[in-house]
């Protein structure tokens with residue numbers, strides 16, 4: 001089959017590889033019908049999360065069941081399903097507590113309690129480096145889905161692939177960032193990042209009762225997309241003083257909630273890049289620091305943008321003085337997907353309006369380039385195997 005493999009930083013290739021097969025009674029094999037490129041894939045692409053061997057990438061995918069393991073009774077050949085990106089057993093302590101990205105049973109070689117730089121990570125994720133389990137991902141014609149009695153959800157016929165695909169990752173991720181803040185209604189929510197995840201967080205903020213939703217980015221075309229598809233007010237952080245503006249908009253207090261949907265690959269100067277390299281830091285915490293400044297005292301900072309190493313200068317004193325609440329992490333998609341699928345089915349939210357490019361899988365290398373470089377007004381790419 002054809003599959004997109006990471007070879008080295010900036011080099012993704014469409015390779016011929018062996019078809020996957022059933023390895024465990026709880027597996028299914030999926031014929032992938034649609035798959036997307038995520039901002040998280042860019043961390044591998046840019047070498048921010050290390051990977052040595054060639055690996056089939058992709059954790060946002062859906063498709064048709066073509067084979068089922070002996071223990072699978074919830075699905076049959078021909079079913080059309082969407083698959084959460086964490087690989088989780090459904091039975092361990094963490095799965096039982098809805099903490100699916102911390103499953104103890106999927107990342108055999110590199111799981112552990114520490115969460116260290118190069119070891120003791122969380123659950124395995126599809127197509128997300130050997131540190132995260134080394135499983136083949138879904139940017140491929142076929143993919144093996146372990147624990148298929150836990151993750152995959154059937155997609156109703158009334159929904160197109162494009163309408164359902166983002167239930168794998170970015171909609172649950174944006175939604176949980178807001179859910180962590182326990183909105184009561186009427187709050188001001190500022191979302192840093194108007195990429196796919198940031199826009200999904202903005203849509204989710206309205207769903208959860210926010211009174212005001214403000215999207216921040218440095219790319220004018222992405223700010224425009226956030227205005228159009230999430231009906232947000234927007235701030236261009238490349239041209240405006242975000243922190244001062246947010247305070248001006250909130251009687252000097254700051255926003256009730258700030259969401260970091262950018263992560264470690266925020267824009268930074270060459271000098272900062274050099275300093276970060278000397279400090280052995282993967283990327284920067286610039287956006288997280290902006291969140292701490294723009295949020296009000298006693299407010300909530302939700303971090304869904306990915307950070308991959310230890311970071312000097314973490315503003316703990318400010319965090320303490322302002323009495324902030326912060327939550328971070330990978331989204332426990334399995335815990336949210338049914339609720340969110342219902343919202344899509346009921347037409348309460350539209351997800352596919354962020355898609356700017358639909359391309360054949362064979363054009364994946366080009367797709368990675370334009371998505372990474374923010375070329376051709378690219379916001380979200382869907383690949384068709």
Ligand code: NAD
Nearest residue numbers: 039040193195196197217263266267304305306329330331
């Ligand atoms: P993306 O790269 O398309 O979006 C990031 C956006 O941040 C871009 O639009 C970029 O212009 C903007 N940006 C850069 N510097 C900025 C700054 N200083 N201020 C404001 N905006 C700035 O990626 P995405 O797909 O939207 O993903 C966003 C982040 O979320 C990534 O770090 C990704 O790995 C992470 N993610 C996390 C989870 C999770 O479960 N926690 C799931 C999916 C993605």
Ligand code: ZN
Nearest residue numbers: 038039040169
């Ligand atoms: Zn993702």
Ligand code: ZN
Nearest residue numbers: 089092095103
């Ligand atoms: Zn588990």
